[in-house]
Amino acid sequence: MRISPPLVNKENKIGMSKPQDSVPALRRAVRILDLVKAAQRPPLAADVARQLDLPRSTVHGLLAVMVELGLLEKTATQGYRLGTRLLDWVGGVTEKRDLVTEFYQSLDGFSDLDTFTVTLTLLEGMEVVYVACRNSATVLGASFRVGxxxxxxxxATGNAMLAEMDDTSFREWLTLHPASTWPEPMTPNGIRSVTTLVREIAEIRERGYAVDDEQIHDGLWCFGAGVKDYSGRMVAGVGVSLPQTELGRYDVGDLGNRAVALAQAVSGRLGYRNNMTEEVENQR
Incomplete structure (x- = not known):
């Protein structure tokens, strides 16, 4: 008796082959993105084919589709660079990150800040809002709390964030919040005029950090720096506070740099990249 071979379900056979056909293409596309990102100049199609050891016809087909989808852009020299659609994906990921969580996780790596009160604030109009705080055991004379x-x-954090604005944005902020609407200074050291504020902002930009020299409370000093997101936009400020009685134990510039280092670490966790951010991450 002759036994017939089992029937093959063509639909299932085709379905099973799909992953085998599509996965290599996806992996090749990712390899192309990695290559383009790492290249010092926009690579040509021939460069991509040679460096990835792929057939030219395959590379041309992938590049054409990736350009069509916005993953790559073709330059005037016929090279390829990363496309703007990738920014949409990056934004979707980074916006979901919890700023407060990233602040606390960054702070865990800064043992040199254990003796200070450290805060995270957002700029809302004329005010800063405290969204995170780690108080030290040292009596400050003023208490910080979330909200x-x-x-x-x-x-310090407010002025640090103002200093991160470009000139146009800062002028717009001053127009929206003229000196006539400013609150009364909380101490004799409080800023009272636009001229003083503008001078203060210029000094912050030059030295890289802001200083609250007893403007919030007599006997309390704070050093602040701005936090940036993946796009370079200022989103928050970090502050490092201590009593004036403890100030003599430290170098003022060093305290400011500690605030800057923490701000850069938080910025890095939010996706911001520059040479200073990478240097801080490598040192920790």
């Missing part, structure tokens, strides 16, 4: 609001122009 607290203070006038931005008197705080």
């Amino acid at each position: 607290m609001r203070l006038p931005a122009i008197f705080t």
Whole structure:
């Protein structure tokens, strides 16, 4: 008796082959993106084929589809660079990151800040809002708590965030919040005029950090720096506070640099990249 071979379900056979056909193409596309990102100049199609050891016809087909989908862009020299659609994907990922969580996780790596009160604030109009705080055991004379609001122009974090604005944005902020609407200074050291604020912002930009020299509370100093997201946009400020009685134990510039280092670490966790951010990450 002759036994017939089993029937093959062509539909299932085709279905089973799909992953085998599609996965290599996806892997090749990712390899192309990695190559383009790492290249010092936009590579040509021939460069991609040679460096990845792929058939030219395969590379041309992949590049054409990736350009069509916005994953790559073709330059005037016929090379390829990363496309703007990737920014949409990056934004979708980074916006989901919890700023407060990233702040606390960054802070865990800074043992040199254990003796200070460290805060995270957002700029809302004329005020900064405290969204995270780690108080030190040292008595500051003023307590920080989540949800607290203070006038931005008197705080180190507020002025640090204002200093991160470009000139046009800062002028717009001044137009929206003229001096006539400013609150009364909280101490004799509080900023009272636009001229003083503009000079303060210029000094912050030059040295890289802001200083609250007892503007919020007598006997309390704070050093602040701005936090940036993946796009380079200022999103928050970090502050490092200590009593004036403890100030003599430290170099003022060093305290400011500690605030800057923490701000850069948080920025790095949010996806921001520059030479200083990478250097801080490599040192920790």
